[in-house]
Amino acid sequence: MTVTELSPETMPDRAAELMAQAEADAIRVKAQAEAEKQRIANARAEMKLEAERAAHAKRIAELEAAKAKADAEAAKATAEAEAEAEAEADRVQEQQKTERTWKWGARGIYATGLVIAAPIQFIAFWDSKRPFLLAAPALLEGLALVLALGAAWAVAHRRDVLPYRIGIMIGALIAAGINLWHGLSDADIGLNAGLIGGIASLGGPIVLMSYEHGIAQRRDGIPSRRERRAERKAAAAEAAEAEAKAQEKKAAEAAREAEKKAALEKATAEQQRRDTDRQQRHPEVWEIAEALRSARGAETVTEQIWADAWYRVTGSKTVGITPEIEARSKVAQARMKAAVEGALADGDEDESAQVGSQKGKDPDAVDKRRFNGGTPPRRTPGDTVPYADIARREMSAEQKRAAASDASV
Numbered sequence: 001m002t003v004t005e006l007s008p009e010t011m012p013d014r015a016a017e018l019m020a021q022a023e024a025d026a027i028r029v030k031a032q033a034e035a036e037k038q039r040i041a042n043a044r045a046e047m048k049l050e051a052e053r054a055a056h057a058k059r060i061a062e063l064e065a066a067k068a069k070a071d072a073e074a075a076k077a078t079a080e081a082e083a084e085a086e087a088e089a090d091r092v093q094e095q096q097k098t099e100r101t102w103k104w105g106a107r108g109i110y111a112t113g114l115v116i117a118a119p120i121q122f123i124a125f126w127d128s129k130r131p132f133l134l135a136a137p138a139l140l141e142g143l144a145l146v147l148a149l150g151a152a153w154a155v156a157h158r159r160d161v162l163p164y165r166i167g168i169m170i171g172a173l174i175a176a177g178i179n180l181w182h183g184l185s186d187a188d189i190g191l192n193a194g195l196i197g198g199i200a201s202l203g204g205p206i207v208l209m210s211y212e213h214g215i216a217q218r219r220d221g222i223p224s225r226r227e228r229r230a231e232r233k234a235a236a237a238e239a240a241e242a243e244a245k246a247q248e249k250k251a252a253e254a255a256r257e258a259e260k261k262a263a264l265e266k267a268t269a270e271q272q273r274r275d276t277d278r279q280q281r282h283p284e285v286w287e288i289a290e291a292l293r294s295a296r297g298a299e300t301v302t303e304q305i306w307a308d309a310w311y312r313v314t315g316s317k318t319v320g321i322t323p324e325i326e327a328r329s330k331v332a333q334a335r336m337k338a339a340v341e342g343a344l345a346d347g348d349e350d351e352s353a354q355v356g357s358q359k360g361k362d363p364d365a366v367d368k369r370r371f372n373g374g375t376p377p378r379r380t381p382g383d384t385v386p387y388a389d390i391a392r393r394e395m396s397a398e399q400k401r402a403a404a405s406d407a408s409v
Contacts, residue, residue, distance in 0.1 A: 099215075106211040110148070113204030114141055117179055120197035123189055124182035140178065143171035144205040151209065155216040165213075168205045175201035271300050278306065285313045324397070 121137030151164035176198035183194010278301070279286045289301045289309035298305060310319045316326065 102211055102214070106207045109207045110145070110204035113200035114145075116200035117141060117175060117197045117204075120179050120182065120189055120193055121175070124178065124186060140171065140175040141201070144168050144175065144201075147171060148205060148208045148212070151212045155212050155219065158219065161212065161216055165209055168209055172202050172205040275301060282310075285309050288312050 118137050118141055121140060122134060125133040125136045127133055147164050147167040151161050151168065153159075154161040154164055179197030179201055180194045183189050183191050183197065186194075189197075278289070285306075286301075286309075289306050292305045292309055293301050296305065301309075307317075307319050311317050314322050316322065
């Protein structure tokens with residue numbers, strides 16, 4: 001730019017131009033900053049949205065997995081229930097089938113026995129002079145049949161079936177005895193026919209009675225021999241398990257009692273050791289501790305009682321610390337503080353030089369005192385802080401112990 005351009009006439013215009021340019025730059029910078037801020041906000045919002053989408057997708061996946069698991073468990077339970085129901089239906093069907101077979105088999109044996117035994121009795125009781133005796137076979141064989149029907153009625157109505165069974169056996173035995181006797185005494189019948197007739201008279205009622213007995217037990221809920229044996233075995237196993245658990249519980253209780261007893265004995269022995277040691281080494285404190293124990297109604301001198309007694313006697317709240325120990329500790333702390341702050345020399349030789357320079361025994365010695373430019377300050381009475389009484393007593397006690405040690409040597 002030339003000098004003419006910066007003439008007084010053009011300077012206001014140039015200033016306005018520069019001002020406008022500065023404002024435009026400021027607006028541009030501000031717009032850029034706002035754009036960057038908006039970009040960062042948009043990026044954060046997008047990241048947050050992505051995180052929420054991921055969390056939502058994860059939650060949906062978890063819900064779907066839980067639903068699939070529940071559906072699988074429900075399907076499994078349904079399949080198991082259906083299989084159990086099918087097995088139960090098959091078992092019931094098999095029971096009904098065997099019951100029908102057993103029922104008609106028993107009735108068939110009974111009818112076969114009648115077919116065999118009745119003709120023999122008709123032959124045995126035939127008498128042209130007494131034709132009415134032909135009704136005797138019907139009476140003997142019919143007696144067992146009617147009583148068998150009565151037993152079936154008693155089973156169906158849950159009545160006592162024993163009298164009917166006794167009547168069945170009496171009628172069957174009479175019919176069998178008659179058949180056997182006529183087989184032995186009548187040549188027209190013969191022994192073989194009489195024997196098989198007796199067996200037929202007994203066999204039919206026995207088989208039918210056995211069938212009715214099984215039906216009665218099932219309807220009354222009476223367990224079979226196999227079921228009773230299984231129940232006894234299960235009861236024995238349960239009793240054995242209960243006994244084992246009882247023994248285990250008893251052993252655990254015994255172990256706990258033994259552990260408690262051992263802990264009590266150990267605590268008692270430890271308490272006795274502490275009491276004996278404290279009574280011998282600290283008789284004054286022990287006397288106060290016993291007084292506190294008795295006043296408080298405690299069984300033993302507890303740690304709290306001992307701490308209170310120690311404080312009452314020594315004035316220290318820390319058990320084991322006496323005034324003498326506290327005084328020695330303070331002296332040691334003062335020495336350590338002086339050593340750390342540089343009041344003492346680095347070694348024994350430096351310390352003796354420093355002390356000698358202070359006492360002035362060796363004028364040619366190098367003055368190793370610090371922080372005073374080599375010139376000691378003038379000391380006047382009262383400059384030094386007097387020792388505390390407890391520190392003085394402790395120093396006196398140390399001097400006495402040192403003298404006693406030197407005398408013993």
